[in-house]
Amino acid sequence: MNDKDMIKVAGRSSLWDDKPSPYCPGCGHGVVHRVVCELIEEYKLADNCVFMAPVGCSILAYTFLGLDMCQSAHGRTPAVATGIKRSLPDTFVLAYQGDGDLASIGMAEIIHAANRGEHITTIFVNNAIYGMTGGQMAPTTLEGQTASTCMDGRDASAGMGYPIRICELLQSLDGVTYLARTTVHTPANVIKTKKAIKNAFEVQLNRKGFSLVEVLTSCPINWGMQPLEALDFIDQKMVPQYPLGEFKVDGKSAAPQA
Amino acid sequence: MGEPVFMKGNEAIAEAAIRAGLNSYFGYPITPQNELIAYMSVHMPAKGRTFIQAESEIAAINMVYGAAAAGMRSMTSSSGPGISLKQEGISYLVGAQLPAVIVNIMRGGPGLGNIAPSQADYFQACKGGGHGDYHMVVYAPASVQEATEVTFKAFDVADRYRNPVLILGDAVIGQMMEPVVFSDATPSPPPKPWALGGVRNGRKPNMINSLSLETGVVEEWNWIFKAKFEEMKKNELMYETFHAEDAELMLVAYGITSRICKQVMQQARARGLKVGLIRPITLWPFPYQAIAQFAAKTKEFLVVEMSLGQMIEDVKLSGLGDAALHFHGRPGGGIPQERDIMEIIDHVLVNKRAGHIATRGTVIDWQIS
Numbered sequence: 002m003n004d005k006d007m008i009k010v011a012g013r014s015s016l017w018d019d020k021p022s023p024y025c026p027g028c029g030h031g032v033v034h035r036v037v038c039e040l041i042e043e044y045k046l047a048d049n050c051v052f053m054a055p056v057g058c059s060i061l062a063y064t065f066l067g068l069d070m071c072q073s074a075h076g077r078t079p080a081v082a083t084g085i086k087r088s089l090p091d092t093f094v095l096a097y098q099g100d101g102d103l104a105s106i107g108m109a110e111i112i113h114a115a116n117r118g119e120h121i122t123t124i125f126v127n128n129a130i131y132g133m134t135g136g137q138m139a140p141t142t143l144e145g146q147t148a149s150t151c152m153d154g155r156d157a158s159a160g161m162g163y164p165i166r167i168c169e170l171l172q173s174l175d176g177v178t179y180l181a182r183t184t185v186h187t188p189a190n191v192i193k194t195k196k197a198i199k200n201a202f203e204v205q206l207n208r209k210g211f212s213l214v215e216v217l218t219s220c221p222i223n224w225g226m227q228p229l230e231a232l233d234f235i236d237q238k239m240v241p242q243y244p245l246g247e248f249k250v251d252g253k254s255a256a257p258q259a
Numbered sequence: 260m261g262e263p264v265f266m267k268g269n270e271a272i273a274e275a276a277i278r279a280g281l282n283s284y285f286g287y288p289i290t291p292q293n294e295l296i297a298y299m300s301v302h303m304p305a306k307g308r309t310f311i312q313a314e315s316e317i318a319a320i321n322m323v324y325g326a327a328a329a330g331m332r333s334m335t336s337s338s339g340p341g342i343s344l345k346q347e348g349i350s351y352l353v354g355a356q357l358p359a360v361i362v363n364i365m366r367g368g369p370g371l372g373n374i375a376p377s378q379a380d381y382f383q384a385c386k387g388g389g390h391g392d393y394h395m396v397v398y399a400p401a402s403v404q405e406a407t408e409v410t411f412k413a414f415d416v417a418d419r420y421r422n423p424v425l426i427l428g429d430a431v432i433g434q435m436m437e438p439v440v441f442s443d444a445t446p447s448p449p450p451k452p453w454a455l456g457g458v459r460n461g462r463k464p465n466m467i468n469s470l471s472l473e474t475g476v477v478e479e480w481n482w483i484f485k486a487k488f489e490e491m492k493k494n495e496l497m498y499e500t501f502h503a504e505d506a507e508l509m510l511v512a513y514g515i516t517s518r519i520c521k522q523v524m525q526q527a528r529a530r531g532l533k534v535g536l537i538r539p540i541t542l543w544p545f546p547y548q549a550i551a552q553f554a555a556k557t558k559e560f561l562v563v564e565m566s567l568g569q570m571i572e573d574v575k576l577s578g579l580g581d582a583a584l585h586f587h588g589r590p591g592g593g594i595p596q597e598r599d600i601m602e603i604i605d606h607v608l609v610n611k612r613a614g615h616i617a618t619r620g621t622v623i624d625w626q627i628s
Binding site for chain 2: 048049051060063067068069070071072074077080081082083085086087089094109110112117
């Protein structure tokens with residue numbers, strides 16, 4: 002078969018500028034970005050979409066994604082997204098937040114945006130650490146996991162708190178229509194992640210309320226691991242603490258089934 | 260112009276904002292501005308516009324940021340403690356070049372303080388309460404009527420410079436009822452090709468952002484902001500004067516305090532004392548040049564504030580030459596009394612500084628320490 006006969010079945014998203022990725026080797030953001038971009042293309046949303054870049058590593062999305070981009074203050078993305086979506090109900094508003102941003106400094110904003118049932122979709126990327134600032138303890142850091150602000154490991158008995166499960170926390174809120182937790186550490190799970198995000202997109206497109214997909218990702222640099230070790234860490238350590246599956250479908254609570 | 264209506268300051272500000280084409284209001288309850296958010300909760304939804312009672316002042320200012328980013332005329336209001344919480348958002352509005360209107364109906368502080376009138380947020384309003392180098396136009400209305408006029412204007416000014424504008428009232432301006440006539444002018448928001456969202460139709464993606472990690476970029480942005488601040492200084496300065504032509508003592512006061520001072524000035528004039536008044540309407544930009552010009556002929560200045568003395572630093576910065584500067588201030592919700600102000604005028608103009616005066620909160624020949 003020569004080149005002319007080959008058919009392109011997959012490639013870089015057209016939304017992604019031809020620039021090198023700003024992310025570290027083994028980082029999960031690239032995979033999640035790709036899934037999100039593919040869905041934006043499949044649903045033809047790029048012409049009327051605002052991508053909300055948070056404070057954290059993924060703020061750098063604004064440097065290479067070909068979408069209207071809004072950067073907000075640390076943790077305030079759900080409030081800013083609310084302001085945009087209420088102003089422009091026909092614009093697709095995609096909020097992309099990390100664990101420090103959403104589960105620590107921005108906890109009030111995410112709970113209340115969810116509780117109001119804002120018609121926005123939040124992609125919550127949980128890598129159990131502060132990446133951009135250099136590996137500090139996050140609200141989602143596992144017990145025993147080391148970080149630059151807990152060198153001997155997170156110790157709940159020493160007053161450092163327990164890892165927060167966001168999906169379980171938001172599950173009780175009536176404004177939440179769709180809630181799922183997935184991971185991207187294997188190809189099969191990437192496909193499941195895409196399916197969950199697709200469900201979340203549909204909720205917003207059908208004006209059915211608030212949707213959030215929590216995606217477990219790796220941060221090998223700040224975890225002090227090789228990329229493959231980091232994928233094992235997700236599988237063996239993170240998944241037991243953060244069960245996978247759908248927590249809410251059509252506004253009804255579901256027992257998570259990975 | 261329409262018929263006069265009798266309204267509370269807070270409600271009149273809300274109505275003026277709605278008439279100015281306000282698309283989106285986001286607030287959080289705090290006394291003494293509660294009538295403003297309550298008015299919005301009725302009249303914004305009735306007009307099909309956005310109203311949200313946010314979970315906090317922080318969320319409210321960030322909703323303003325989002326609505327402004329989407330090209331809307333947006334506004335929030337609060338009082339001192341809540342305005343402190345909004346400072347992060349105000350800094351971001353400047354950094355991302357977003358227009359918005361913020362109302363501060365000042366109350367006594369610091370801390371939770373009280374709900375009495377105060378002017379103690381002057382520094383916060385005029386000297387950059389949030390982080391980074393920035394300014395915004397600050398209006399200090401002295402009546403309910405003027406509060407409506409500066410509110411209407413504030414939206415145009417915010418849009419013109421893509422910068423937030425602050426309306427600095429106090430518990431008296433917010434709470435008192437006065438007759439007010441609303442302008443029947445039609446709002447004319449400019450096109451906002453920089454705004455986010457809506458069908459792009461071939462338009463290149465827009466970005467609302469205040470971050471760059473590339474060397475020199477944020478410095479370059481700051482020079483752009485500086486040029487805007489210079490334009491604001493040139494175009495937006497507002498003040499008025501009374502009896503400046505022959506004054507031997509000039510009162511300097513803003514907001515409700517200027518109303519008290521105007522009364523004192525009239526009483527003093529009735530007694531043959533040559534007292535005048537300078538009333539800044541914009542606190543930023545500040546009428547430095549005007550005050551310096553008066554200082555060439557008027558040798559006594561008396562600043563009156565509901566604070567320990569904040570605007571007085573700007574009066575001093577105007578360059579008073581050999582003129583003396585006196586101060587009367589009432590902090591923490593205290594309201595200056597006419598007799599106390601008159602006592603200082605007597606001390607300076609009649610008694611030629613002989614003897615002591617016991618007026619509370621008075622500092623004679625004030626110096627920057």
